[in-house]
Amino acid sequence: MAEAQARVPGPIRVWDLPVRLFHWLIVGLFAFSWWSGENHDMDWHRWSGYAVLALLVFRLYWGFAGTSTARFAAFVRGPGAALTYARSLAQRPYVAKVGHNPIGGWSVMLMLAALVVQVAAGLFAVDVDGIESGPLSDYVSFETGRAAAKLHHLVFNIALAVVAVHIAAIMVYRFWLKTDLITPMITGKRQSASLPPDAAAAAVGLGLSWRALVGVAAAAAVAYAISVGFRF
Amino acid sequence: MTAKRSFTILPFAVLALTAATLADAAAPPSVTATIAARQANFKKMGKAMKILSDQLKSSAPSQPAMYGAAQVIASNARRQGRMFPLGTGPGSGVETEALPAIWTDKADFDAKMRQLVNESTKLVAVTKAGNAAAIGAQLKATGGTCGACHRKYRAEDE
Ligand code: HEM
Numbered sequence: 001m002a003e004a005q006a007r008v009p010g011p012i013r014v015w016d017l018p019v020r021l022f023h024w025l026i027v028g029l030f031a032f033s034w035w036s037g038e039n040h041d042m043d044w045h046r047w048s049g050y051a052v053l054a055l056l057v058f059r060l061y062w063g064f065a066g067t068s069t070a071r072f073a074a075f076v077r078g079p080g081a082a083l084t085y086a087r088s089l090a091q092r093p094y095v096a097k098v099g100h101n102p103i104g105g106w107s108v109m110l111m112l113a114a115l116v117v118q119v120a121a122g123l124f125a126v127d128v129d130g131i132e133s134g135p136l137s138d139y140v141s142f143e144t145g146r147a148a149a150k151l152h153h154l155v156f157n158i159a160l161a162v163v164a165v166h167i168a169a170i171m172v173y174r175f176w177l178k179t180d181l182i183t184p185m186i187t188g189k190r191q192s193a194s195l196p197p198d199a200a201a202a203a204v205g206l207g208l209s210w211r212a213l214v215g216v217a218a219a220a221a222v223a224y225a226i227s228v229g230f231r232f
Numbered sequence: 233m234t235a236k237r238s239f240t241i242l243p244f245a246v247l248a249l250t251a252a253t254l255a256d257a258a259a260p261p262s263v264t265a266t267i268a269a270r271q272a273n274f275k276k277m278g279k280a281m282k283i284l285s286d287q288l289k290s291s292a293p294s295q296p297a298m299y300g301a302a303q304v305i306a307s308n309a310r311r312q313g314r315m316f317p318l319g320t321g322p323g324s325g326v327e328t329e330a331l332p333a334i335w336t337d338k339a340d341f342d343a344k345m346r347q348l349v350n351e352s353t354k355l356v357a358v359t360k361a362g363n364a365a366a367i368g369a370q371l372k373a374t375g376g377t378c379g380a381c382h383r384k385y386r387a388e389d390e
Contacts, residue, residue: 040379128382130281131375138286142279229289 011189012199014098016067016207018215020188022059026052026115030163034156042132046227053119054223059112061215067204069099076109077102094177096194098202107166114159121155123226124148135229263319267326270315273308280304281378284371288364295362302359305374306352313345322387329387344381351377 029052036045063072081102100108123134126145137145173179184190188206192199225232280301287293287301321332334341351374358366 126278126282128278128386129375129378130278131285131371131378133282133285137282138289142275142282145282146278231289231291 009192011187012098012192012195012203013188013206014069014184014190014204015188016070016204017188018058018062018066018207018212019070020185022055022062023185025055029055030115030159037156040132046135049119049122050223050227052115053123053226054219056112056116056119057222058215058219061218062212065211065215067207068202069204070207072109075100075102075105077105082106089177094173094179095196096179096181096190098190098195098199098204104169107162107169110162111159111166114155114162118152118155118159121148121152125152135227138229263324264326266315266317266320267324267328267330270312271328273311273315277305277308277378281371281375284359284367288368288371293364293367295359298367299356299359299362302352302355306349306356309345309348309352312348313342316341331385331387334385341381341385344377344385348374348377348381 029048033045033048033052036042036048062070068074085102123136124140124145125148126133126137126142127149128146130142133145134148137148140148170181173181179194283301284298287298316330316334318335320326320328321330321335322328323332351370355367355370355374358370
C-alpha cells in the first residue's frame with residue numbers, strides 16, 4: 001500500500017496559494033516602494049508600505065496557521081541541519097525538497113525580518129523638511145523620527161543585499177543544481193520525479209480555508225489601525 | 233612722530249597676525265560657530281514643522297501651538313540667509329551637509345531662501361486665523377520650499 005503511494009507520477013503541490021500570492025505581491029510592492037521612495041512620491045510610498053505591512057502581518061500569522069510548507073516550525077531549523085544539508089549539496093543528482101530547505105529557511109526569516117524593520121522604521125520616520133512622516137511619527141520626537149528615517153534608509157540597503165543573495169541562490173539552484181525553484185513558486189507545483197520518493201505524503205493543499213480568511217481580516221484590520229495612527 | 237606711527241601700525245599688525253593664525257587652523261572658530269548655528273536653526277524649523285503636522289493629524293488641533301510653531305519657522309527663516317558666508321561649505325573641514333553649489337549658484341540659493349521667508353510669513357498669517365484646511369495647504373507650500381532647496385543644496389543623509 002505504502003509502496004503504491006510512494007511514487008505518484010505527475011506534479012505535487014508544494015506551495016499553497018497564500019504563500020505564492022504573498023511572494024509575488026511582495027516582489028511587486030518592494031520594487032514599487034523603492035521607485036516611489038526615490039521619486040519622493042510619498043502618497044504612493046505610504047500606500048505601498050501599508051500594503052506591505054498587511055502582507056507581513058498575514059505572513060507571520062500564516063507561519064503558524066498555514067499549510068505545512070508555510071509554517072515556521074517546519075522550516076526554521078538549527079545550524080546542525082543547515083550543515084548536514086550543505087554537505088548534501090555535493091550529491092548528484094540534487095534532489096529537491098518539499099518546502100524550504102534548512103538554509104533557505106534562514107534566508108526567508110532574514111528577508112521577513114528585514115522587511116519588518118523596514119516597515120516599522122517607516123511608520124515612525126520624519127523627513128528633513130518635517131512635512132512627510134509616517135502615521136506613528138507624532139508619538140515620537142523630531143530627533144527619534146529623523147533616526148527612524150536613517151534606519152529606514154540603512155535597512156533598505158540591507159534588504160537589497162539580502163534579496164540579491166536570495167536571487168543569486170535561486171540562480172545557483174537553476175544552473176548548478178539543475179533545479180527550477182521559480183516555476184513552483186508560480187504554479188505551486190513541482191514534478192514528483194525531482195522530489196524524494198515519499199514526497200506525495202508531504203503535498204500541501206491550496207490553503208483557502210477559513211483560517212486564510214481570518215488572516216486576511218486580521219492583516220487588514222492591523223494595517224488599517226496603524227495607518228491611521230490608532231486615531232479612529 | 234615715529235613712535236606715534238608705530239603705535240598706529242601695531243593694532244593692524246596684531247590683526248594681520250591673528251588673521252593668519254585663523255586661516256592656518258583647520259576651521260576658524262567663526263566658521264564652526266556659523267555652521268553650528270545654522271544647523272541648530274534648521275533643526276528648530278524642522279521641529280516646528282513636525283508640531284504643525286502632528287497637530288493637523290489630531291482631531292482637535294491646537295491653534296496656539298500651530299501659531300507658535302509658524303512663528304519659529306518664519307523668524308528662523310529670516311536669519312538663515314546670512315548663515316552661508318563664503319568658506320562655510322564642505323571645504324571648511326567642519327561637518328556640514330551644505331553642498332558647494334550654494335556658492336556657485338548663490339543667486340538661485342538666495343531666491344529659494346526668500347521663497348521660504350515668503351511662504352512662512354503666510355503660514356504665520358493662516359495659523360493666526362486658525363482654519364485647519366488653510367493651514368494644511370500653507371504647510372504644504374512651506375514644506376515645498378524646504379524640499380526644493382534641500383534637493384539641490386543639501387547632501388542626502390543615508
Ligand atoms: C524576481 C526576483 C525573485 C525571484 C525569482 C524569487 C523567487 C523565490 C523563490 C523561488 C522562493 C522559494 C524559495 C524556496 O524554494 O525555498 C522565494 C521565497 C521568498 N522570497 Fe523571493 N524571489 C524574488 C524576489 C524577491 C524579493 C524582491 C523579495 C522581497 C524582499 C523576496 C522575498 C521572498 C520571501 C520573503 C520568500 C519566502 C516566501 C514564503 O515562504 O512565504 N523575493 N522567492
